[in-house]
Amino acid sequence: MSGGVDSAVAAARAVEAGHEVVGVHLALSRMPGTLRTGSRGCCTIEDSMDAQRAANIIGIPYYVWDFSERFKLDVVDDFIAEYAAGRTPNPCMRCNERIKFAALLDKALDLGFDAVCTGHYASIQTDAAGNRELHRASAWAKDQSYVLGVLTAEQLAHSMFPLGETPSKAEVRAEAAERGFSVATKPDSYDICFIPDGDTRGWLAERVPATAGDILDREGNTLGRHEGAAAFTVGQRKGLQIGTPAADGKPRFVLEVRPITNTVVVGPKEALAIGLIAGSKFTWTGLPPEHPGIAFDCDVQIRAHADPVPAVAQVVSIPAPASGAPDNAAPDSGRTTELVITPREPLTGVAPGQTAVLYVGTRVLGQCTIDRTVSAVPVPSAEAVPAAAEPALVAVPAARA
């Protein structure tokens, strides 16, 4: 129970469905600069109190579980490391993958619970053979199945999302008010929870050392200098500070961030169109496709609120990188697998580090963390470095054991 309205209503519905329910609030952050280790910011204490008041009203026991150290290692440090490696991570997905449906679920199962129930807007359905499937919420506007794409069959078997069939958020708020929850009108949370003022760039700038480097065009020509590659995002137009205009006079956009050489590649807007995305860290949400090695039709969604786009996907065998063996590497085979997704129309706003979630209709099929992208627009010059020549496949000093 986060202290928000969704988890409060989810808990109440779980009780009414006949489950034995215990409210658990996750303590996830530690504010620096306080005297006692373990001291937390006032906003977190307020959230915790809101959650407890809702639990009181529902009439269920309530506890706070401290996952702040794991959260720091698995989510915050990972976020910083991914960013430093030139990628665009999604910390909410990391939190679902490693905290809510991993650390929390593991502890809960060990302590005798059966499932984790959250206020996510997504739906779990069971197919004819009894296999659990994750589907979009019935209200697409609130659908959160994207951030749950990281769940595996095992995690799905121990998850409950009582809000999945609710027509609208307004209905959840009305129900919360009816139930007497003080959080009925509490605003939704938008920003990354561990960046209190919402200034993600500023927060990251304090934590990732910046080194000046070159800004290149797609052909490899140096156009200018930057103050630190990690500060740039694919698709960014402003703040490039390139003195000479492009030959065609059109604005230039960041196409690629290359942390190894500390360079930023810029080019015309058309070059942002991505014709292929691929990643070696992929999972299936429930049953995998019958023949993942044979190209199959699906839809791909690359951000929480992006539209799904028709695509063809396929698992292919690739040489394993020298270090940092990805999840699907077979031991000692020297090869690993990669999920390659070809959208039927080029996608924009795609960057390595983001998660591509695959759907079949409303069903979430699986997901992969994007390692590399290929522009739909070929590089004009023959000697040019292909866009995918330096995929961000380096081992990052992330906190993954």
Next chain:
Amino acid sequence: MSIYLDHAATTPMLPAAIEAYVDAMSVVGNPASIHSQGQNAKRMLEEARETVARSVGCDPIEVVFTGGGTEAINLAIKGLFWARAPRRGILVPGGEHHATMDTVEWLERHDGAEPGWLPLDGTGRVDPARVADALATGTDDVALLSLLAANNEVGTLQPIAEIGELAAAHGIPVHVDAVSAYGQVPIDFRALSGAGRAGSAGGGIVALSVSAHKIGGPVGIGALVLSRRASIVPLIHGGGQQRQVRSGTQDVAAAVAFAAAASALGDLPARNVRLRALRDRLIVGVRSAVPTAVLNGPVPDGSNEQRLPGNAHFTFPGCEGESLLFLLDAAGISVSTGSACQAGIPEPSHVLRAMGRSEAEARSALRITLGRDSTDADVDAFLAALPAAHAQASRAGMNDRVSTR
């Protein structure tokens, strides 16, 4: 069914205290008013003060009522520190209650205090020889010494009389945090403070904190026993009540209820015979149910016991104390990890850390504290629930904070 075994956190209010509280609340009158109704309120207040004074062996004028133990401790430490300016040193053992630790650390950050942390031995005891060592290194800059009479987590009784004498010899005032000892073991402030001792001036034990709700009185009132010879700077300014030390209209009803609980303490040594026997049965039962459990604090030896009579404190290697607490709660049994809570999360025990134990051990602790109402059936219920809770908590293990992926 709910079994309460967390009497050190707070203990049920005595029926006599509730009755006295309610009766006194219907009496109108500010004890500072001059008219007859004010005087009546004042009479009730001063009778209460006399009763509380008797329970700690001091003169009534030495009892300063506060809003609780934490306020009393803040008043003693900050008040003595400020009164002893420009001295900056505060001698204080590790493993004190947070009311002391955080006050000392606040003074360090904001007021130039220089804490001198005194070590604890493996049983949580402050060795007077180490205090003597600290005093031998020079005392000109020491403002005060503050220590617990009994550790609230592991129940260790401290040699306060001996340490008080050592400090008195150097003219250093001592505050004793007796919140957890009060109502458990006899306290004789007159003897501790060496009243009438020649040449002690403002040194030795001059202040002692107690709280009403630890003895069956209400939450929200405590007292600082403050020797006449102590000089102190107040925290709260206003109407000048209580020797100008603690301004604010005095809470007559709470004081009366406090006194009702204090007068019901009776003969502690006699009462403790039963409590110790019950506690010792609990300790034997825990060791038999979970042979790996480690009793923390002094081993009860029956004769010259160095441990609070109602306190049992264990580490359960390989278990989170928090998990045990949760599982026992689900079984209807209320216990504590003993350590401080921040936003509902037990912290690793800083007391065990100060006793030289590891971080893992400091997270594996469980405190079971008995009170005057505790019965054999309560202990039996705890011992019956423990094996299953322990088995389950062992399964959950200690890996909460370690990434497994």
